Amino acid sequence: MFRVRFGLVLALLGCSGDATTVDAAITIDAEVPIDVEDGTPVRRPCTGNLGSGLSRSFGRLDGILVAIVPPGNGGCNADPDHVHLQIESRGDVYDVAINVGSSGTANDVHTATFDKKLPGPVWSDGWKTGSSIDYAQMGVRKADLPLKTRAEIVADLMRDLSTVNHISVFAIGYGPEGAHLVHRNDFGRDGLLITEPLSTPAKLRLFAFADQSF
Numbered sequence: 001m002f003r004v005r006f007g008l009v010l011a012l013l014g015c016s017g018d019a020t021t022v023d024a025a026i027t028i029d030a031e032v033p034i035d036v037e038d039g040t041p042v043r044r045p046c047t048g049n050l051g052s053g054l055s056r057s058f059g060r061l062d063g064i065l066v067a068i069v070p071p072g073n074g075g076c077n078a079d080p081d082h083v084h085l086q087i088e089s090r091g092d093v094y095d096v097a098i099n100v101g102s103s104g105t106a107n108d109v110h111t112a113t114f115d116k117k118l119p120g121p122v123w124s125d126g127w128k129t130g131s132s133i134d135y136a137q138m139g140v141r142k143a144d145l146p147l148k149t150r151a152e153i154v155a156d157l158m159r160d161l162s163t164v165n166h167i168s169v170f171a172i173g174y175g176p177e178g179a180h181l182v183h184r185n186d187f188g189r190d191g192l193l194i195t196e197p198l199s200t201p202a203k204l205r206l207f208a209f210a211d212q213s214f
Contacts, residue, residue: 036198039165042066042088046076050177051092058172058189059129060120061096061179062197063089065167071100071154077178083157087167090126095178096169098157098193099207101150108210109183110145111153113160114138115201123168123197132188133170135206136214145208160195160205168194168202183207184214 046067054061067086069076077084082097101109116138120131135141148156170192171179182191184207193205208214 032200034200036196038163038196038198041163041165046084046086047093048075048077049093051089051094052176053090053092054094054127054173054176054179055129056173056175057129058131058133058170058185059127059179060131060168060170061087061089061094061127062123062125062166062168063087063094065161065164066093068158068161070158071150082180083154085161085167085169087169096171096182097174097178097180098182099180100153100157102209107147107149107152109150109153110142110147110208110210111156111205112145113203113205114140114144116204117200118168118194118197118202119170119192119204123166127173131170133190133192134186134188135184135190135208140206142208142212142214145206147210157205160203164195166197168192168197170194183209184212186214 042064044066046069065085066088069078069084071080071083072078077095081101081103082099085096085098086093087096099109101107119133169182172181172189173179182193184190195203
């Protein structure tokens with residue numbers, strides 16, 4: 001954010017020689033759009049050799065997106081209900097599970113993207129805890145997130161992530177090797193998928209289930 005300060009000093013001289021001085025200072029805070037080149041995407045085959053640096057806390061993982069595992073069955077933690085992202089951070093690869101719908105349900109996930117400033121500190125490689133994220137406090141309500149089918153959500157994610165290099169994810173660690181619950185969780189622990197985290201604004205994708213209200 002850039003801070004711009006304007007100072008205005010106006011001196012008025014009367015006929016009697018008296019002087020009246022008005023000194024007004026106006027401070028305007030404004031976010032100036034900053035578009036940072038994200039770099040050429042890095043893509044490698046997914047791996048089962050994951051890191052061990054995450055905690056079971058709510059936090060933000062900053063790293064480089066190196067693989068995308070679509071819903072299905074097989075290796076690399078693939079399962080029918082999630083798109084799994086493999087993110088390299090501080091030399092290790094971590095698994096992040098993005099829910100695209102519950103098994104047996106055609107559509108029970110609401111999602112949309114918003115242009116907003118990256119919550120928390122600037123992007124820096126690693127796992128960071130101590131933040132609080134609440135969709136409602138960000139000015140987003142359930143009505144702002146359209147209900148989509150599983151196929152639509154998967155297509156949206158694949159499109160969003162096709163050119164992504166740097167990435168940030170607010171999530172809850174499920175163990176030292178990965179994180180999940182990238183959706184509305186309440187209690188200041190709402191998950192976010194963030195692309196273009198080096199730019200202002202960044203691209204924030206929010207998720208919520210059909211039975212959640214906010």
